[in-house]
Amino acid sequence: STVGTPLDRPTNISYLCPPMMNLRVRLSGTSATIMVDNDGPFTLPQVTERADYSVYSDGLHVLQIAGDNASYGTGRRLRECSRN
Numbered sequence: 001s002t003v004g005t006p007l008d009r010p011t012n013i014s015y016l017c018p019p020m021m022n023l024r025v026r027l028s029g030t031s032a033t034i035m036v037d038n039d040g041p042f043t044l045p046q047v048t049e050r051a052d053y054s055v056y057s058d059g060l061h062v063l064q065i066a067g068d069n070a071s072y073g074t075g076r077r078l079r080e081c082s083r084n
Contacts, residue, residue, distance in 0.1 A: 015070050017081035023072050025063065032056040032063055036072070 015023040024035040030046040044056035044063055053066035062078060064071040071078040 013065075013070075014084040015072070015081035016084045017070075017072060017079045021072075021079065021081075022084070023070065023081055025065070025070070027065075032065075034061065034063060034072070 010026050010028040013025045013027065015025065017023055022037055026033040026041075030049075031043055032046070033041045033043045035041050042058065042061050044058045044061055046054060047057050048055035053064060056063040056065075060074050062071075062073055062075075064078070068083040070081040070083075072081055073079055
C-alpha cells in the first residue's frame with residue numbers, strides 16, 4: 001500500500017487563545033475546518049501557502065498558522081494562539 005503525504009490525511013490541532021478562547025483546527029489538503037469554543041464548524045479555504053506559514057479565510061474568519069503558533073479572528077482583529 002502507498003503511504004500518502006501528511007497533507008493527504010487530516011490533521012487535528014488544538015490551540016489556546018488567551019484569555020479564554022479554545023480553537024480546534026482540522027487541516028485537510030487546501031482547507032481548514034475550525035471550531036471556536038462551541039461555535040462552528042467553519043470551513044476556510046487556504047488563501048496563502050508559504051514555507052513558513054499558511055493563511056485560511058472565508059472572507060470573515062481568518063486563520064494564520066506558523067509552526068506551533070496561530071492567529072485567529074474575524075475582520076482585522078486577530079488573536080494570538082498557541083498550540084495546546
